[in-house]
Amino acid sequence: MIEKNQDEIFVENAFKNLMEIYFNPEIERRKKNKTLDESFELYAAQALIFPDERQNIIRLNGEVNAKVKIKEGVDKSVKDFFPNSEDVEAIDINEEEYLDCGHIIIIRFTDCYQLKFDFVYNKKSCKKLLDNSIQFLKTADYALNNDFHNAYIDNAFSAFELMAKANLLFEANENIGMKSNHKSINQTFNLRYKNSSHEDELELRRAFNKLSNERRNARYLDNEVNLNKEELISSLEKINKFYSNLINRINKFE
DSSP states (O other): OOOHHHHHHHHHHHHHHHHHIIIHHHHHHHTOOOOOOOOOOOOOOEEOOSSHHHOOEEEEGGGEEEEEEEEOOOTTSSSSOOGGGGGEEEEEEEEEEGGTTTEEEEEEESSSSSEEEEEEHHHHHHHHHHHHHHHHHHHHHHHHHHOOOHHHHHHHHHHHHHHHHHHHHHHTOOTTOTTTTHHHHHHHHHHHHTSSSOOOHHHHHHHHHHHHHHHHHHHHHOOOOOOOOOHHHHHHHHHHHHHHHHHHHHHOOO
């Protein structure tokens, strides 16, 4: 008897658990409602799992909408071609509107089922926020290099706030949505890192709060700005590092 390796055991258990949680209940529900035959045979399944309160979308067989990438060199011109698992490079979600969802895709190829699951939420929205933050970050860098300190503070904080929001969305923080305002982002970001055991995260929080506190003074001149050049340079270094860490984390799940 050939013993299964750890990867095979993991995939087998994951397949079984995901079927029990997402797909078997849907199959039973449809059979009970007479919308599926008792002889139903599963060859594809898909679950779209929203990061908020919306109901999950469960699809079976022909309802599944996924893209299957075939490896280079595989002859797809063969009559009635249908791949086996070794022919497949990747399977993935195929609809732009659901790219912020977690998802599960199961497809039966000629030799076995193949499983793809991804429970990382809000990737599309996070990347859009980070792409936008770069505009403010580059403007802040220019301002600091030209000693436009007030303009630096305003633009640096705008970049920082967008990154903070992306970070909280990526972690699926329940207190943050796409329409969150300045106050909720500030409060949630501070709460997230308030009791961190990592000094770099505490430093990041302090830098965020310093820029937040001085932004109005920088823009509207209510009071003198209480940040010197060294502190501004340090904040820029922290923001750049924060951006790099965020984009690397998100790209790991592409």
